[in-house]
Amino acid sequence: MLRMLLRHFTLLLGSAILMGFIAVAWVGPDQMKYEPEKVSRNTYEKPSPEYRFGTDKFGRDILTRVVYATRLDLRIAMTVAVVSFVVGSVIGAIVGYYGGRLDSILMRGVDILFAFPAFLLAMVITGVLGDSEKNVITAVTIAYIPYFVRLTRGQMLTVRTLQYADAAISIGNPSWRVILIHLLPNTLTPSLIQMSMVAGWAILDTAGLAFLGLGITSPTAEWGVMISDGAQRITTGEWWMWLYPGAALVLAAFAFNLIGDGLRNLLRLQ
Amino acid sequence: MTEPILQIEHLVKHFREGRHTIHAVNDVSFEVYPGEAVALVGESGCGKSTTAQCIIRLQKPTSGRILFNGEDITLLSARQMRQRRRSLQMVYQDPNESLNPQFSVRRTLREPLALYGLYQNKTQILAALHRVNLDQNHLGRRPHQLSGGQKQRVGMARAMMTQPQFVVLDEPTSSLDMSLRLQTLNLLRELQREFNMAYLFISHDLSTVRHLCDRVLVMYLGRIVEAGRVEDVFNHPRHVYTQALLSAIPIPDPTVHRQRLLLAGETPSARQLKPGCGLQNRCPHTTAECRLPVPFYPVGNGHVAACRLAKEEA
Numbered sequence: 001m002l003r004m005l006l007r008h009f010t011l012l013l014g015s016a017i018l019m020g021f022i023a024v025a026w027v028g029p030d031q032m033k034y035e036p037e038k039v040s041r042n043t044y045e046k047p048s049p050e051y052r053f054g055t056d057k058f059g060r061d062i063l064t065r066v067v068y069a070t071r072l073d074l075r076i077a078m079t080v081a082v083v084s085f086v087v088g089s090v091i092g093a094i095v096g097y098y099g100g101r102l103d104s105i106l107m108r109g110v111d112i113l114f115a116f117p118a119f120l121l122a123m124v125i126t127g128v129l130g131d132s133e134k135n136v137i138t139a140v141t142i143a144y145i146p147y148f149v150r151l152t153r154g155q156m157l158t159v160r161t162l163q164y165a166d167a168a169i170s171i172g173n174p175s176w177r178v179i180l181i182h183l184l185p186n187t188l189t190p191s192l193i194q195m196s197m198v199a200g201w202a203i204l205d206t207a208g209l210a211f212l213g214l215g216i217t218s219p220t221a222e223w224g225v226m227i228s229d230g231a232q233r234i235t236t237g238e239w240w241m242w243l244y245p246g247a248a249l250v251l252a253a254f255a256f257n258l259i260g261d262g263l264r265n266l267l268r269l270q
Numbered sequence: 271m272t273e274p275i276l277q278i279e280h281l282v283k284h285f286r287e288g289r290h291t292i293h294a295v296n297d298v299s300f301e302v303y304p305g306e307a308v309a310l311v312g313e314s315g316c317g318k319s320t321t322a323q324c325i326i327r328l329q330k331p332t333s334g335r336i337l338f339n340g341e342d343i344t345l346l347s348a349r350q351m352r353q354r355r356r357s358l359q360m361v362y363q364d365p366n367e368s369l370n371p372q373f374s375v376r377r378t379l380r381e382p383l384a385l386y387g388l389y390q391n392k393t394q395i396l397a398a399l400h401r402v403n404l405d406q407n408h409l410g411r412r413p414h415q416l417s418g419g420q421k422q423r424v425g426m427a428r429a430m431m432t433q434p435q436f437v438v439l440d441e442p443t444s445s446l447d448m449s450l451r452l453q454t455l456n457l458l459r460e461l462q463r464e465f466n467m468a469y470l471f472i473s474h475d476l477s478t479v480r481h482l483c484d485r486v487l488v489m490y491l492g493r494i495v496e497a498g499r500v501e502d503v504f505n506h507p508r509h510v511y512t513q514a515l516l517s518a519i520p521i522p523d524p525t526v527h528r529q530r531l532l533l534a535g536e537t538p539s540a541r542q543l544k545p546g547c548g549l550q551n552r553c554p555h556t557t558a559e560c561r562l563p564v565p566f567y568p569v570g571n572g573h574v575a576a577c578r579l580a581k582e583e584a
Contacts, residue, residue, distance in 0.1 A: 163368040170326045171428065172355040172385045175348070185372045 011262020017255035025071040034061040036068040036221040044233075047240050054240035056229055058219075065221035066244050072216070073223055073252065076137055076206045081199035084141045088148020089191055093184045095149070096156025097175075107153070110146040118143040119205050126214045136215035140205050144198045148191055155187035193263045200256030207249050223249040273340065274301035275436050275468050276325070281334035283320050293543045294320040296492040297334075304435065307462060307469040309479040309500070311515070312489035313537065318472045319363075321489075322438045325470070326360050327351055338436070356386050359429040360438040364445055365421035369413040375399070375424055376409045382431040394431075401464075402427045402457060419450040423457070430461055436468045443478055455482050476519050480504055485572075488512045491548035492540060497566075498573030508567075508575035510553045547576070555579060 005012065029036075040059035047054045053062035095103045113121065118140075125139035159165065160183060168182040203223075209215040210224030211231075218225050223245040230242025283295040295317040302308050310318045323329040325336055327343060335342050343354060359382075362368035369378060379398055383389035396406055402423035413421055422442060429437055439458070443451040455478055462469060473479055479486055479500065486503050488496040488511065496509040507513045510531075517531040533552045544550065546561040553560070559578050566574040567581045574580075 163362045163364055164370045166323075166328050167360070167362055167368045167425075167428075168370070169328060170355060170360045171382045172352045173381075174352060182370055186370070 014258025028067040032064040034064040068221040077203040080202040084144040085195045088145040089152045092149040092152025096153035113146045196260035200253040276302040277337040279335040305466045307483040309483040309486040317492040357435045359434040363441045496575040502573040508580040509577040
């Protein structure tokens with residue numbers, strides 16, 4: 001039992017941190033005494049019993065904003081991870097199964113998308129689509145779909161040659177059932193690991209875009225927006241403005257990566 | 271005479287491999303009648319599995335016709351073909367690979383019924399399990415929780431779910447050990463009797479063929495070289511290839527000594543196929559005649575052989 005705990009320490013630690021974040025996102029906003037975007041006269045307050053994480057230049061409570069931002073950022077990251085996983089896996093499964101010209105054309109498209117860093121791609125797409133939560137999700141999702149397409153396609157190339165693929169056909173399954181019901185579920189293990197990683201990257205990307213003034217913008221409570229505000233004060237001593245949202249961001253990304261690593265170990269053992 | 275359930279007419283299957291063409295199946299014709307067990311034997315790579323894959327349309331034939339109940343299934347659309355699959359099933363070679371690892375036994379066996387709207391309740395699945403000597407304890411198991419023999423029996427039960435008229439068995443016993451092999455063959459015989467199914471039994475193991483089948487087709491280099499009733503072919507093989515094949519069966523009796531007929535050289539590549547007998551140059555009886563296309567010579571009782579020597583006998 002203890003050995004199990006130690007062996008899967010990364011997975012457990014990552015999950016524990018993520019659970020904490022989810023709990024904060026779920027019930028946190030209702031426990032706050034301030035509004036995230038409500039300005040007050042108490043600007044640049046140091047952390048105190050009244051304002052536990054201090055206040056920013058408009059006198060907004062940092063703790064309240066960090067908690068509200070948790071809800072927003074987790075929502076974006078998980079939506080991105082799930083949607084890019086589902087869309088990418090289905091596309092990858094179909095092109096991997098049929099192969100041929102469709103496969104060649106689509107995979108060259110994927111190669112082109114891969115030539116750009118995901119963040120740069122997301123930046124361009126957000127720039128084109130405009131600033132809103134939905135557009136950030138769309139942009140970052142598009143940037144990560146190729147990862148899942150490539151991964152699932154590669155798995156599919158192996159799985160489709162196995163006898164149970166033939167068996168599924170000869171029993172009388174239509175092609176869509178062969179692909180989606182029989183083969184796709186047998187290709188998902190690496191994609192699950194990738195999904196956790198992508199959730200972590202998506203949080204960093206969302207915050208990164210916001211930091212640059214793209215996607216989620218001020219005055220919305222979002223980690224990247226808050227770090228951007230804090231960064232302007234980094235030389236003047238208001239450390240609480242960037243430290244708390246920054247720590248939350250790093251910890252959240254860290255948790256997703258720990259889970260990804262842990263899953264990799266867990267699934268490799270099986 | 272009853273109508274054959276399956277008629278293969280001049281089946282040809284070539285594969286492109288870069289600049290080469292692999293002649294996997296070259297002009298194969300045969301029939302299978304209802305309730306009959308026909309063996310297709312030959313060495314690895316002789317085209318017997320390709321023939322099977324063409325019959326259940328996992329491969330598209332290069333040319334030739336495959337008539338199932340008198341209907342050419344090579345011309346059917348995918349949708350029409352799916353309807354025919356209910357009565358045309360296959361048991362696969364490798365039990366470790368032929369079951370979906372994510373599916374429980376229950377789900378594996380329910381699927382063929384559900385696809386044709388035949389599934390009513392669990393008793394159908396239990397009945398199928400009992401037929402292959404498994405019971406309800408196996409219902410919830412995944413393939414990795416079953417032994418090799420159990421997996422193969424699940425694969426057989428799956429093929430029999432829709433009570434097909436015709437089942438292709440692609441070396442179903444080759445990955446099983448001896449004790450399981452006999453058990454599996456007996457089971458196949460019982461199932462055949464119960465449902466009056468026709469089998470095409472693909473194998474390179476001649477002793478199992480003798481145990482299970484009525485007729486045998488010997489295949490070499492993509493062609494059928496000899497065909498006939500199992501007793502006739504096994505007791506009086508006419509084609510030199512069949513003779514060589516049969517002399518390789520070990521006899522479990524150390525006092526019996528037998529001259530083994532060894533063929534010179536290797537099986538030629540299926541890339542450049544010469545006309546005439548596939549055994550030319552390897553066979554000690556090769557003459558100029560063997561380099562021309564060889565017809566089938568009947569030697570009585572439906573037994574035919576594509577060999578010059580059979581002509582003289584006939």
